Amino acid sequence: MGISRRNFLxxxxxxxxxxxxGELLTLAAEAGGRPASSRILxxxxxxxxxxxxxxxxxxxxxxYYKARPTIGIxxxxxxQLNQSVGLHTGMPELAEQFKKGKLAVIQGxxxxxxxxxxxxxxEIWQTAxxxxxxxxxxxxxxxxxxxxxxxxxxxTFFPAINVDPILPKTLSAQKVIVPSVNNxxxxxxxxxxxxxxxxxxxxxxxxxxxxxxxxxxxxxxxxRAVGMDxxxxxxxxxxxxxxxxxxxxxxxxxxxxGLKFIAQMITGGVxxxxxxITLGGFDTHTNEGRNHDQLLRKLSSGLNAFQxxxxxxxxxxxxxxxxFSEFGRRVAENGGRGTDHGTAAPMLVLGSxxxxxxxxxxxxxxxxxxxxxxYKTDFxxxxxxxxDRWFSADSKQxxxxxxxxxxxxxxx
Amino acid sequence: MHAKSDDYWVEHLxxxxxxxxxxxxxxxxxxxxxxxxxxxxxxxxKVKNDRLDDILSKLDFxxxxxxxxxxxxxxxxxxxxxxxxxxxxLFWHGHFATSxxxxxxxxxxxxxxxxxxxxxxxxxxxxxxxxxKDPAMIIWLDxxxxxxxxxxxxxxxxxxxxxxxxxxxxxxxxxxxxxxxxTGWAAPSGFYFNKKQHDAGEKTFLGQKGNFNGEDICxxxxxxxxxxxxxxxxxxxxIAYDDPDDDTVERISDVYLKNDRNIRAVVKAIFLDxxxxxxxxxxxxxxxxxxxxxxxxxxxxxxKLDGDLSALMARMxxxxxxxxxxxxxxxxxxxxxxxxxxxxxxxxxxxxTQKFDTTDGYINPTKLAKNYxxxxxxxxxxxxxxxxxxGDVPHNxxxxxxxxxxxxxxxxxxxxxxxxxxxxxxxxxxxxLIMTLPSYQxx
Numbered sequence: 114m115g116i117s118r119r120n121f122l123x124x125x126x127x128x129x130x131x132x133x134x135g136e137l138l139t140l141a142a143e144a145g146g147r148p149a150s151s152r153i154l155x156x157x158x159x160x161x162x163x164x165x166x167x168x169x170x171x172x173x174x175x176x177y178y179k180a181r182p183t184i185g186i187x188x189x190x191x192x193q194l195n196q197s198v199g200l201h202t203g204m205p206e207l208a209e210q211f212k213k214g215k216l217a218v219i220q221g222x223x224x225x226x227x228x229x230x231x232x233x234x235x236e237i238w239q240t241a242x243x244x245x246x247x248x249x250x251x252x253x254x255x256x257x258x259x260x261x262x263x264x265x266x267x268x269t270f271f272p273a274i275n276v277d278p279i280l281p282k283t284l285s286a287q288k289v290i291v292p293s294v295n296n297x298x299x300x301x302x303x304x305x306x307x308x309x310x311x312x313x314x315x316x317x318x319x320x321x322x323x324x325x326x327x328x329x330x331x332x333x334x335x336x337r338a339v340g341m342d343x344x345x346x347x348x349x350x351x352x353x354x355x356x357x358x359x360x361x362x363x364x365x366x367x368x369x370x371g372l373k374f375i376a377q378m379i380t381g382g383v384x385x386x387x388x389x390i391t392l393g394g395f396d397t398h399t400n401e402g403r404n405h406d407q408l409l410r411k412l413s414s415g416l417n418a419f420q421x422x423x424x425x426x427x428x429x430x431x432x433x434x435x436x437f438s439e440f441g442r443r444v445a446e447n448g449g450r451g452t453d454h455g456t457a458a459p460m461l462v463l464g465s466x467x468x469x470x471x472x473x474x475x476x477x478x479x480x481x482x483x484x485x486x487x488y489k490t491d492f493x494x495x496x497x498x499x500x501d502r503w504f505s506a507d508s509k510q511x512x513x514x515x516x517x518x519x520x521x522x523x524x525x
Numbered sequence: 526m527h528a529k530s531d532d533y534w535v536e537h538l539x540x541x542x543x544x545x546x547x548x549x550x551x552x553x554x555x556x557x558x559x560x561x562x563x564x565x566x567x568x569x570x571k572v573k574n575d576r577l578d579d580i581l582s583k584l585d586f587x588x589x590x591x592x593x594x595x596x597x598x599x600x601x602x603x604x605x606x607x608x609x610x611x612x613x614x615l616f617w618h619g620h621f622a623t624s625x626x627x628x629x630x631x632x633x634x635x636x637x638x639x640x641x642x643x644x645x646x647x648x649x650x651x652x653x654x655x656x657x658k659d660p661a662m663i664i665w666l667d668x669x670x671x672x673x674x675x676x677x678x679x680x681x682x683x684x685x686x687x688x689x690x691x692x693x694x695x696x697x698x699x700x701x702x703x704x705x706x707x708t709g710w711a712a713p714s715g716f717y718f719n720k721k722q723h724d725a726g727e728k729t730f731l732g733q734k735g736n737f738n739g740e741d742i743c744x745x746x747x748x749x750x751x752x753x754x755x756x757x758x759x760x761x762x763x764i765a766y767d768d769p770d771d772d773t774v775e776r777i778s779d780v781y782l783k784n785d786r787n788i789r790a791v792v793k794a795i796f797l798d799x800x801x802x803x804x805x806x807x808x809x810x811x812x813x814x815x816x817x818x819x820x821x822x823x824x825x826x827x828x829k830l831d832g833d834l835s836a837l838m839a840r841m842x843x844x845x846x847x848x849x850x851x852x853x854x855x856x857x858x859x860x861x862x863x864x865x866x867x868x869x870x871x872x873x874x875x876x877x878t879q880k881f882d883t884t885d886g887y888i889n890p891t892k893l894a895k896n897y898x899x900x901x902x903x904x905x906x907x908x909x910x911x912x913x914x915x916g917d918v919p920h921n922x923x924x925x926x927x928x929x930x931x932x933x934x935x936x937x938x939x940x941x942x943x944x945x946x947x948x949x950x951x952x953x954x955x956x957x958l959i960m961t962l963p964s965y966q967x968x
Contacts (some may be wrong), residue, residue: 229682230682231851232686278849278862278864278865279862293862296840296864299840299871300863303874305874305877305950305957311950311951314929314932314954315929315957318925318929319961322958322962325921326922326963328918328963329804330807330809330917330964330967331767332810332857332858332861333963333964335858336861336966337963339862339863342863343863343866343867347867393850398667398670399669399670399677447670447676447678448671448674449667449677451667451670451677453678453679
């Protein structure tokens with residue numbers, strides 16, 4: 114079956130595949146209106162190992178200042194959240210969101226027998242499996258379980274959108290392909306503009322070839338599937354972006370642009386449940402003071418702009434933002450005014466549906482294991498709470514075990 | 526399965542020793558045959574590189590400029606007669622992944638790159654010592670701050686986890702002890718041993734006791750069977766096929782251990798290994814962005830290298846001198862996501878598009894048609910498929926490409942074989958389409 118010229122002119126180049134994202138997208142777009150479940154999760158990965166103790170500062174504990182004589186955040190500079198902890202100086206916007214009850218700070222999150230390898234620990238957080246190497250991510254498994262069948266395709270969505278250059282294992286799934294997009298302007302199928310008629314002939318040939326490209330080589334099936342999704346998604350996303358307006362001031366960097374892109378997708382009504390974005394550079398072995406300050410400022414001003422943008426578009430009730438990092442850092446500073454790889458750290462959860470506050474206990478700064486904090490809250494309880502309460506999913510099916518729930522959401 | 530010809534495996538070999546080949550190179554190596562090609566390609570220092578030297582000397586690169594350093598390396602990869610030298614530099618750059626994003630000194634990145642080139646096929650132990658003393662690496666993994674009584678563990682951890690044995694072969698205590706051995710290794714300007722900051726005391730490292738310094742740690746690590754396996758597996762994955770089985774890794778790591786850790790011997794053994802000339806290896810890898818971009822330049826004889834080729838590679842996911850982290854690039858399927866694949870398609874569009882209003886572009890269809898002996902629409906399809914993807918496509922793809930070529934510039938079906946202006950448009954369109962095929966993404 115070829116594809117008719119009329120469909121090209123309508124711009125619907127995604128009509129070729131029987132079960133592809135292209136079809137789902139088109140159907141979703143035609144259906145208009147919001148789907149039954151419109152709840153969205155934005156995952157923000159703080160890559161490199163975010164120093165939790167300098168982000169959520171235990172300013173009332175002398176042990177903190179003793180362990181960090183040069184890089185400790187002075188008590189007078191801390192943006193106090195309660196009697197014992199406060200946010201880093203560079204996070205006034207998030208301190209403001211905390212006052213409004215829209216920010217939850219979960220303290221001392223980690224897992225047993227922590228790995229201090231960036232790569233193993235991030236894998237553990239992404240797969241939610243500390244005991245062995247697993248191929249799928251926790252959100253990837255959730256997507257697999259909630260993947261639409263053809264019968265109810267009109268109820269379906271973009272499974273997730275990754276805004277980073279590389280797909281994180283968090284979103285690695287078995288049935289679903291998660292698209293990665295970070296520059297919509299570059300995200301379209303180009304050809305020689307001087308030969309417009311021939312360009313259409315090329316797209317027609319491309320679609321027809323991809324439709325049944327079968328070759329007995331490793332990777333060909335995946336290349337074919339991603340290739341079809343690429344052209345389909347490009348067409349759709351470019352239309353969404355054209356209609357977006359905002360007054361929010363996003364930081365003018367990759368992170369800010371990525372958040373803005375996510376806001377464009379959400380306010381444009383893209384039927385997508387999960388977005389992934391990374392802010393990198395947290396591996397602060399040396400001269401932590403200035404570097405960490407800059408990163409936290411980006412994080413705070415970026416998430417604040419995002420929250421305000423959603424509020425202005427009346428989408429804020431639908432969206433929850435969750436941050437995590439592969440590990441926190443050692444309690445004591447090292448010889449280079451920095452910190453080495455550590456263990457437990459706080460997570461931030463932001464959104465208008467969040468029950469704000471400080472959740473969980475802070476780990477002791479003196480009762481340590483190998484110089485590192487002992488975690489207080491298993492990261493999988495956070496995941497389980499989000500899966501069960503926010504997505505109305507069955508967390509046991511995704512995580513393989515039942516975990517406690519946190520008091521993270523407002524009653525709705 | 527039919528036995529494949531020697532020519533078939535020579536083309537395969539050239540995709541792995543380097544970045545594909547120009548038509549002249551193909552002819553030359555096919556003349557040599559597979560085994561002599563392996564011999565010549567694995568001894569790059571015996572091959573003269575006059576043309577490259579000539580090109581580089583005219584370009585006057587400023588190595589304190591990151592863009593220049595990138596361009597310099599791209600020119601090397603595109604025009605060298607010693608492809609394996611550059612391929613190994615790329616391998617080691619990914620293995621000892623160091624980023625200018627933190628080093629902030631392109632000249633040091635360039636010097637490190639030269640180290641990969643000069644030592645890339647030698648003794649791994651020597652390479653490991655040199656890399657550990659390399660100023661860019663010292664800055665990258667914070668060994669500047671690794672001082673007596675105030676150790677910084679960053680280098681000690683990564684040298685074991687990512688550069689030698691791999692995770693699971695050491696303890697947190699080994700990391701602390703190794704960090705002590707590397708104390709005082711600094712690089713204020715060039716490598717400097719700061720004796721005052723060196724902890725010369727006894728260490729217990731991987732079960733051995735001694736007053737170890739950094740060189741001792743490198744030597745102990747380079748001779749571990751776990752390192753032989755780790756490095757061999759990574760090399761097989763880089764130049765042969767992903768996820769090699771244990772038996773193959775064992776065979777190749779034996780070569781490492783029996784030849785004093787000599788990388789040339791290891792690489793040669795991989796090319797001559799029985800598993801290299803199999804269906805599993807043939808088109809069994811996804812081209813990295815560097816392989817895709819440079820390979821295209823070579824196959825299509827692109828005459829002028831744009832200044833922004835490194836930016837294109839970066840958007841496809843491989844930013845030279847700026848790998849994402851100390852683990853380097855994961856390769857394999859991680860190269861392929863919707864955005865990076867779209868960048869590959871955009872590159873195909875750019876290369877095949879006529880530049881400005883002149884006939885002068887990246888490619889010259891008329892010249893290519895002559896080179897590839899195009900006398901009919903089916904010649905055009907078959908010869909370009911052979912040149913660009915080794916003819917490795919499903920039968921119906923060939924038919925559809927032929928249908929595309931056999932219509933005129935407005936998409937209508939003509940009665941005659943394309944000529945002149947139509948030939949130009951169709952040849953460009955055909956190259957564009959072939960470059961977007963799944964097969965073109967395979968190495």
